[in-house]
Amino acid sequence: MRSAYEVAIIGSGFGGSIPAMRLARAQKAAGKPVSVCVLEKGKRYNLGEFPRDLDRPKDWFWRQEGEHGWRGLIDFRTFNNISVGCASGVGGTSLIYLDVQIDAFDSDFEIVTDGARRWPASIPDWKAELAQYYHRMRQMMHPSPMPEPNLKARAMQAAAAAVGAAERFKMLDLAIYWGRKASEPGVLNPDPYGWGGPPQYGCSNCGECFIGCNTHSKNTLDLSYLWFAERMGAEVYSQHQVLSIAPEDGGYRVAFKDMRWGFEGSLLARRVIVAGGCLGSTELLLRAKHGYRRGGRQYPPTLPRLSDKVGQYFSGNGDFGAVGFKTGRVINPMDGPTITSTIEYGDCRDKHGLPLGFIVEDGGFPDILRENLQSLPGGLSTGRRLLRRLKDLLSVTGHRQLAEGIFDQLDLEASRDALPFLVMGQDAADGDMTLDGHGDLQVTWHESASMPLWREMERTLRGLAQTPAPGLGGNLMLNPTWSAQKQLVTLHPLGGCPMGDDPAHGVVDANGEVFHYPNLFVTDGSAIPTAIGRNPSKTIGALAERVSHKIAERGI
Ligand SMILES: Cc1cc2nc3c(=O)[nH]c(=O)nc-3n(C[C@H](O)[C@H](O)[C@H](O)COP(=O)(O)OP(=O)(O)OC[C@H]3O[C@@H](n4cnc5c(N)ncnc54)[C@H](O)[C@@H]3O)c2cc1C
Numbered sequence: 001m002r003s004a005y006e007v008a009i010i011g012s013g014f015g016g017s018i019p020a021m022r023l024a025r026a027q028k029a030a031g032k033p034v035s036v037c038v039l040e041k042g043k044r045y046n047l048g049e050f051p052r053d054l055d056r057p058k059d060w061f062w063r064q065e066g067e068h069g070w071r072g073l074i075d076f077r078t079f080n081n082i083s084v085g086c087a088s089g090v091g092g093t094s095l096i097y098l099d100v101q102i103d104a105f106d107s108d109f110e111i112v113t114d115g116a117r118r119w120p121a122s123i124p125d126w127k128a129e130l131a132q133y134y135h136r137m138r139q140m141m142h143p144s145p146m147p148e149p150n151l152k153a154r155a156m157q158a159a160a161a162a163v164g165a166a167e168r169f170k171m172l173d174l175a176i177y178w179g180r181k182a183s184e185p186g187v188l189n190p191d192p193y194g195w196g197g198p199p200q201y202g203c204s205n206c207g208e209c210f211i212g213c214n215t216h217s218k219n220t221l222d223l224s225y226l227w228f229a230e231r232m233g234a235e236v237y238s239q240h241q242v243l244s245i246a247p248e249d250g251g252y253r254v255a256f257k258d259m260r261w262g263f264e265g266s267l268l269a270r271r272v273i274v275a276g277g278c279l280g281s282t283e284l285l286l287r288a289k290h291g292y293r294r295g296g297r298q299y300p301p302t303l304p305r306l307s308d309k310v311g312q313y314f315s316g317n318g319d320f321g322a323v324g325f326k327t328g329r330v331i332n333p334m335d336g337p338t339i340t341s342t343i344e345y346g347d348c349r350d351k352h353g354l355p356l357g358f359i360v361e362d363g364g365f366p367d368i369l370r371e372n373l374q375s376l377p378g379g380l381s382t383g384r385r386l387l388r389r390l391k392d393l394l395s396v397t398g399h400r401q402l403a404e405g406i407f408d409q410l411d412l413e414a415s416r417d418a419l420p421f422l423v424m425g426q427d428a429a430d431g432d433m434t435l436d437g438h439g440d441l442q443v444t445w446h447e448s449a450s451m452p453l454w455r456e457m458e459r460t461l462r463g464l465a466q467t468p469a470p471g472l473g474g475n476l477m478l479n480p481t482w483s484a485q486k487q488l489v490t491l492h493p494l495g496g497c498p499m500g501d502d503p504a505h506g507v508v509d510a511n512g513e514v515f516h517y518p519n520l521f522v523t524d525g526s527a528i529p530t531a532i533g534r535n536p537s538k539t540i541g542a543l544a545e546r547v548s549h550k551i552a553e554r555g556i
């Protein structure tokens with residue numbers, strides 16, 4: 001690692017990988033040496049390296065600051081009334097995301113708070129503005145629908161038709177390599193897209209997308225943007241956690257900890273891109289604005305002029321989970337990619353005509369569960385023991401209540417005819433993120449303003465699950481932690497460093513540049529100022545594409 005770079009990027013998810021490639025490419029095109037480095041706190045996962053051994057919980061989970069060697073793939077944190085899931089690793093949460101690539105709702109850009117539009121008004125038409133950047137994302141992520149709808153996609157279609165919403169059903173674009181001519185599951189192709197990319201196997205429909213695809217069939221960021229960034233000369237340092245950012249010498253000093261060897265170091269960069277995800281970036285900027293105390297040491301503020309909006313507009317993207325069960329129809333939710341299709345209610349409005357859109361997708365759980373059930377003596381009773389182990393695993397990592405809520409309700413016998421629903425929508429995005437006495441992030445979610453959305457979702461889900469044949473004709477179980485304790489789980493956290501027109505309304509401007517701190521940018525989900533209401537990664541990526549384009553235009 002050098003002592004100084006032109007560009008330093010914190011985090012390697014959508015917000016980090018995209019500028020890494022685009023800015024390395026811009027430097028090359030300008031005939032300059034590539035001077036881009038990416039610091040990522042998680043590990044790198046090569047082909048076949050995602051954890052599968054349930055007896056090694058530290059391989060699976062990440063704990064704050066990687067404490068006591070918990071430096072695994074899944075960063076799952078439980079706060080007061082919401083739990084948040086994301087990933088830690090080279091490629092960010094794309095390593096465990098469910099591959100859906102979809103644009104934002106048009107109505108997202110209309111959302112208004114206290115008379116002001118949340119998305120910066122300096123861009124009059126965000127939909128038109130983002131079109132070219134969505135296109136770039138498509139070219140890089142290669143999304144396409146599952147070639148042949150599976151049983152759960154057909155069940156979704158039947159459910160939609162039965163409630164008179166056939167036209168709302170569609171197969172989703174998934175960033176998955178399906179095999180040559182979409183018909184070679186499990187076959188290795190040395191360069192599937194013919195662009196000098198990595199070898200990938202055709203998707204084998206194993207359903208393990210959310211625990212890391214061990215056949216590299218998912219088009220994750222380490223296999224797309226980052227792959228090319230590194231080949232152009234960008235340097236990616238895994239297991240390097242950034243601790244602070246402070247202005248120095250017309251640029252910024254970035255201090256980090258090498259998690260493998262435990263030593264601390266720093267580098268100087270003329271431009272810094274903060275892309276630690278909603279939680280990671282907001283925690284860094286809250287610490288930089290307010291300073292904090294930890295382990296008996298006081299850390300002073302390093303960026304005290306940051307907007308007071310740091311930590312505001314947190315959204316769980318309206319995430320809501322439910323299961324339609326006892327449908328009497330073979331659905332096999334363990335087969336195929338975790339999500340395949342959708343029933344869309346993007347046109348839904350509240351009684352004042354304001355956006356209340358949402359989307360219902362099919363879910364699933366990994367085939368690994370079924371393999372364990374089948375291979376172990378004792379069949380389903382062994383399966384229950386396995387579930388107990390999973391529950392213990394979650395409990396050990398500090399999520400006992402959640403573990404009990406979920407696993408106590410799972411009924412393995414019923415799983416073949418069950419259809420999990422993954423729902424997201426335009427919640428009020430009015431959560432707050434703050435620091436506790438140790439400088440650790442806390443999230444407070446206010447459910448009251450989003451209650452009309454939850455009610456509409458619940459009503460719709462009941463219809464989809466319970467409408468008799470040719471519909472599903474089953475029962476509906478809502479997320480048990482919501483029913484019992486109004487505790488939500490989100491996999492799509494957004495906000496915390498929102499875009500806005502000025503420092504009174506946002507932390508960064510429409511080009512992702514931090515107010516009062518030139519050449520400091522935020523490009524990840526934390527910069528999104530509202531819920532997206534659909535899966536957000538394509539919109540996060542399009543914004544990161546746009547910011548990269550604007551930086552390159554200014555000269556790099
Ligand atoms: C199970 C699951 C399924 C999902 N499915 C979908 C889907 O199908 N479609 C979709 O659109 N979205 C999906 N999402 C959401 C999507 O993955 C995220 O919205 C997206 O990845 C966020 O991108 P990001 O760049 O903001 O952050 P991330 O992708 O989370 O990347 C942030 C990176 O920064 C690193 N980091 C954080 N702090 C530091 C630090 N201080 N120093 C160094 N590194 C740091 C983290 O380790 C992480 O690797 C899913 C999420 C989950 C959890």
Ligand code: SF4
Pocket residue numbers: 176202203204205206207208209210212213214215216217218336337338
């Ligand atoms: S279903 Fe299995 S093989 Fe296909 S993308 Fe998901 S994890 Fe990879």
